[in-house]
Structure formats: structure tokens, C-alpha cells
């Protein structure tokens with residue numbers, strides 16, 4: 049059996065831990081079955097935002113006559129945009145080449161499988177299976193992929209997911225018509241992109257709301273905004289059947305309240321119906337790694353799993369599935385494993401202040417609790433709402449009071465203490481507008497708060513007993529560096545202390 053100091057499975061956020069280990073001269077195994085760089089680079093955040101930025105520009109130009117700019121209709125140069133999409137996806141090759149050059153790194157291009165708790169083999173993409181490998185530290189950052197529940201006729205009709213859209217089904221030109229199944233971030237972002245490209249988009253949502261993880265008032269507004277773009281949104285639907293007729297895909301849907309049956313049609317179907325854990329090949333059943341509902345791996349505040357020395361970060365632990373959250377966790381783990389001066393200097397994860405942005409049109413972003421969540425937690429809730437139109441800049445941008453598309457910020461406060469519980473924004477640049485609140489809420493003395501307390505090494509139990517407090521000094525560049533900015537946003541440019549932070553060791 050071959051032994052490493054550390055094995056890292058998956059090359060998304062987990063590469064931050066690999067980088068730290070490489071830097072410390074450790075013997076590292078990196079295992080990746082797909083494209084190096086993970087979902088965000090190769091089929092997620094980055095290629096979608098190259099497209100969304102183009103779609104945003106088209107829509108922004110359409111708003112300009114209202115404030116006195118004469119414009120010609122803007123259209124998307126699909127070929128140029130696609131070239132830029134693939135330029136980013138192809139950076140994956142550079143990531144692979146980068147890790148290939150280290151003497152202390154073995155790259156395994158294949159799928160990792162557990163034989164038992166700390167022992168893996170790799171089914172190499174070339175066909176052979178490796179000898180067993182082990183390490184005292186194993187980091188699982190295997191992510192997730194599109195969850196498609198069975199629908200009669202769907203497989204026969206064929207469909208796209210974000211994986212195949214950024215793979216062998218990448219469209220050479222915009223579709224004439226598209227049925228998007230799912231009204232979460234993926235569905236609403238792609239609906240915006242294709243609608244701006246001239247595609248007739250029908251969005252079918254299972255839930256009664258679009259973006260149901262957002263505050264209810266944000267969902268209500270985004271429904272108005274998205275339908276204003278000419279996207280046909282049908283809420284609260286159960287897909288019953290898919291069939292092909294004269295080359296068109298027909299989706300039969302049933303209203304979950306009234307039972308009404310309707311048919312919608314499109315040249316193609318995009319399944320954007322959520323994600324599931326990418327644990328198929330790992331064979332967790334050969335280990336005592338605990339999973340929770342949906343198959344996600346249970347982790348604690350130190351990213352430990354129920355097996356000592358095995359850590360899990362990013363989408364796979366079922367906490368907020370964002371790349372900045374994966375990076376945040378990986379950074380914590382890299383610090384604790386390789387750079388902390390003592391266990392008292394350890395960092396731990398918290399998930400109550402993860403910023404979230406959906407890059408549809410307009411942008412939607414939040415940090416903290418929705419009004420409903422705050423009420424359910426028993427707070428005496430007070431809310432405040434301010435519209436873009438009520439500010440001078442908002443007026444200058446063309447928002448008038450009462451406009452159907454007027455953006456707003458909604459703040460959720462604990463009336464007893466005046467503490468901010470949540471901030472929600474919908475409108476232009478929402479992705480960066482709430483960043484001050486993310487930083488504010490992350491500063492101050494932060495006591496260790498156990499997560500999934502049943503999981504914990506001896507050291508973790510000891511640290512929990514000691515009651516660690518991390519001092520998040522609001523003046524410190526370290527605090528800025530330890531606070532998340534949503535990815536990919538211009539906040540990442542302005543939070544420049546991150547550069548200092550990354551080189552702090």
C-alpha cells in the first residue's frame with residue numbers, strides 16, 4: 049500500500065488544502081476524475097457568469113432610453129461569447145499542468161473509491177485500478193451534480209443539464225425555444241441568458257415561488273422581473289411526461305393545486321432541478337463516514353467527518369453550495385492543518401453568514417435570515433424596506449416610485465436588540481451592495497459554536513470545552529480575509545486585503 053501525508057479528492061475548493069500541503073513539502077496525492085478546477089471553473093459559476101454578463105448588458109441597454117440614451121437594439125454575438133466561455137473552461141488544462149509539475153505530488157486522473165475507512169483505490173480514466181493508497185489526512189471535496197428525478201419519457205426525449213450544456217451539448221447558436229425545468233439559481237440564470245439571446249424561454253417551477261430559498265418578497269419581485277423579460281414562468285407544477293413531436297420536445301405539466309394539465313414545448317429541455325452529492329464512486333458504504341438526508345456527508349465546525357482524519361468540504365457536506373463557501377472551508381482546513389501556531393489558533397466554520405447571490409436579471413443577494421426564518425426562530429422581527437427609486441442614484445438610473453421593476457433592500461432586525469438578522473437585495477449590482485453587512489456581521493468576538501456535536505476528535509472535544517473565541521478585529525486585514533465575498537463578484541476586486549491575507553503565512 050502506498051502512503052501519503054495527505055490525499056485530496058476533487059480539485060474544486062479542496063485545491064486550497066492541497067496547495068498548503070504542497071507548500072509545506074508534504075507528500076500529496078491529488079485525485080480528480082473529471083476536468084481539473086471542479087464545477088465552478090468548468091461548468092458552473094465562471095462560464096455562466098461570462099454568459100450572464102453579456103445578457104445583463106443587453107437588458108441594461110434596453111433600459112437606457114428611459115433616461116435619455118438613444119440606443120440600437122443590442123444582440124448577443126453568440127460565437128464571441130462562446131469563445132470566451134470556452135477560454136475560461138479550458139483554463140482547466142492549466143490547473144492540471146500546474147499540479148503535474150511538483151515532485152511531491154502524485155496526480156491520479158480517475159475516480160477514488162474507499163476500500164475501508166482510510167484506504168482508497170483509484171479507477172483510473174485509462175481503465176486500470178491502482179494499488180491501495182492511504183494517508184493520515186484525507187480531504188473529500190467531490191462536489192455535487194444535477195439531480196434529475198425520473199419523468200416518464202424524459203430520457204428517451206433527451207435533455208440538457210449544466211454539465212452537458214458545458215460539455216457535448218453546448219449550443220452552437222441560441223435555441224429557438226427552451227423549456228427550463230427548475231426555478232432556483234441555475235434555472236433563473238440560464239433563463240435570463242437564453243431569453244436575452246432571443247430564445248423563447250418557458251420556465252417550469254415545482255415550488256410555488258421562484259428562488260424559494262430567498263425571502264418571500266424577493267421571490268415575488270423576481271417573478272415580476274423575469275416575466276417582464278418575456279420569460280413564461282409557470283409555478284407550482286409537477287412534470288408528468290415528456291414526448292417528442294415533429295422534432296419538438298413537449299413537456300406535460302400538472303398544476304399541483306388545481307390539477308390542471310398543460311403542455312409546454314421547446315427545441316430543448318434544460319434540467320435545473322437541484323443537485324445531489326457526487327459520492328457514487330466513493331463507495332462510502334465501505335466506511336463509517338456518516339451521511340445525512342440526501343446522502344451529503346456530515347461534518348462539524350472543523351470540517352471533520354465521523355472518521356478521524358477524513359475531512360469533507362464544499363458542496364459535499366450539504367451546507368450552502370457556493371464556491372466561496374467551499375473556499376472558506378478549505379482555507380479553514382489549510383490553516384488548521386498546516387499553519388495554525390497552536391490548536392488555540394484554530395479556525396472553525398459558521399454557516400449563518402454565508403452570502404448568496406443569484407445572477408439572474410436583476411441580481412438577487414442576501415446574507416442571514418429571511419423574515420420567515422427569523423420568525424420561526426422566535427425573534428421579535430422588525431423589517432425595513434428601501435427602494436432604489438427613493439435614492440438620488442436610483443432616480444438617476446431610471447427608477448421611479450411605483451415602477452414594477454423597482455429594486456429594493458429589505459433588512460430583517462431583532463426588535464429587542466436592534467441586531468441585524470438578515471439583509472436582502474434585489475436590483476442592479478445587488479451582488480455587491482450587501483457586502484458591508486457581510487463584513488460587519490462577521491466582525492467582533494466570535495465564540496466557537498459546535499456543529500453536529502456528535503462528530504469530534506479528542507482535540508475537537510477539548511477545544512469545545514475550552515470555549516475558544518476568535519477575535520475578528522474589524523480593523524484587521526485578517527478579518528477581511530476570513531470573511532466571504534460572493535463569487536464571482538466585483539467585491540472580490542475591492543476586498544483586496546485578501547491578497548495580503550493569502551500571503552500572510
Ligand SMILES: Cc1cc2nc3c(=O)[nH]c(=O)nc-3n(C[C@H](O)[C@H](O)[C@H](O)COP(=O)(O)OP(=O)(O)OC[C@H]3O[C@@H](n4cnc5c(N)ncnc54)[C@H](O)[C@@H]3O)c2cc1C
Nearest residue numbers: 058060061081082086087092093160191362363369370371
Ligand atoms: C451552472 C452552475 C452555476 C453556478 N454558479 C455559481 C456562482 O455563480 N457562484 C457560486 O458561488 N457557486 C455557483 N455554483 C455552485 C458552485 O459551482 C459549487 O458550489 C462549487 O463548485 C462546489 O465546489 P466543490 O469544491 O465542493 O466541488 P466541485 O467544484 O464540484 O469539485 C468536485 C470535483 O471532484 C471530482 N470528483 C467527484 N467525485 C470524485 C471521485 N470519486 N474521485 C475523484 N474526483 C471526484 C469532480 O470531478 C469535481 O471536479 C454554480 C453551480 C452550477 C452547476
Ligand SMILES: NC(=O)c1ccc[n+]([C@@H]2O[C@H](COP(=O)([O-])OP(=O)(O)OC[C@H]3O[C@@H](n4cnc5c(N)ncnc54)[C@H](O)[C@@H]3O)[C@@H](O)[C@H]2O)c1
Nearest residue numbers: 229230231232233234252253254255320321322369405406
Ligand atoms: N449564483 C450562484 O451562486 C449559483 C448559481 C447556480 C447554482 N448555484 C448552486 O447550485 C445548486 C443547484 O442549483 P439549482 O438551481 O439547480 O438548485 P435549487 O435546488 O436551488 O433549485 C432547484 C429548483 O427546481 C425546482 N424543481 C425541482 N425539481 C423540479 C422539476 N422536476 N421540475 C421543475 N422544477 C423542479 C425546485 O422547486 C427548486 O426550487 C444550488 O444549491 C445553488 O446554490 C449557485
